[in-house]
Amino acid sequence: MRNILNRNQNKAAEVRKLLASEKVMMVNIISSPGAGKTTLLECTCEEIGRDFRIGVIEGDITTDRDAQRLKKYDIPIVVINTEGGCHLDSHSISKVLGSFNLKDIDVLFVENVGNLICPSQFDLGETFKLALVSVAEGDDKPAKYPMLFREAEAVILNKTDLIPYTNFNIDKFRSDLRDINARVPLFEVSCTSGDNIKMWYDWIRMRLKSYLI
C-alpha cells in the first residue's frame, strides 16, 4: 500500500513544521469562483490588519487582479499562477514561502484557486481550511461537496444580503452543513454590506491570539 499523494503530503508536512517554528498561522481559503474570497480578504485585511501582521498568497489560474485589489493594504503578497491548474499544492506553497519574511508575519492567508473539489484534496501544510460559500451558488453546496465542509474548521456563508432575491433556503443549508459537520462554526455574513462580519473578525482574532501565545 503506497499513498499516491505521498509527495504532496511530505512537502505539506515540511511546510507545516516550518510555519510552526516561525509562529505563522496559515489559513487555506477554499471556495467557488466568485464566492467572495478576495472581498473577504479585503475587509479582513482592513480590520484584522490593525492588530496582526498579515501576508497573502494569491492562487490564480492566470492574472494578478486579486493581488492588485489587496495592494492598498501594504502587506506582503505573492501570486502563484497555476496556468490552468485547478488547485494549489504544497510544492508551490513551499517555493514561495522564501519570498516572505516569516518573522514579520502572524497570519498567512492563502486564496486557493476557485474550486470546491480539487483544493480539498491537496494539503498545503495549512493550520486550517476555511470554506467560503455564497448565497448565489445555492443552498446545496455542503451536500454536494462534503469533503470540504467536513474538513473545514470554519465555514463562511457570504452574500446573505441577497437571500431575499433568491430561492436560497437557509434552514436547508444549515441542516445539511450540521449533518456533515455538527461542530464547525458557521458565519452568515455579507462582506460588502458588513452584515454580521464582526463575528468572523472576533473568531479569527481569538484563533490568532491562542495560536500566537
Place this chain on the structure above:
Amino acid sequence: MHELRIAEDLAAIVLEEAKNGGLSKVSDVNITFGQMIQIVPDIFRFAFREAVSGTAAEEAEINIEITPVKMRCAACGNDFIVNDNKFECRSCGSTDLEIIQGKELFIKSIEGE
C-alpha cells in the same frame, strides 16, 4: 479535475516501481480510492492513459476499488459507514468522530512481466 494531477503522480510511482521490480510491461495497476475523494473513474483512467503514453505502463489496466466513508465515534468507540452525508454516531448520536476510511488514495499492487 484533480484526477489529472493524481493520475500523474500515480504514473510516476508506477513507472518507478516497474523499473525497481524489473518489469518491462505493466499489465495491471490496482488502486483504492476513498469515496470522499470524489474521483470520477473514467476521467481518472483517461488521465492515467495520457500520463503513461509511450512507457512500459501504456497498456496497463487500472482497477479501481472505491471504499466507503467509515467513521469511529470518540464517545462510544462504534465504527460505522456514512453513505448519506450524516456524520453522527449511529449508536450514541455523538458528533465527536474520527475518519478511519474514505480518504484513501492507495496503490495496492502493480502487476506485469
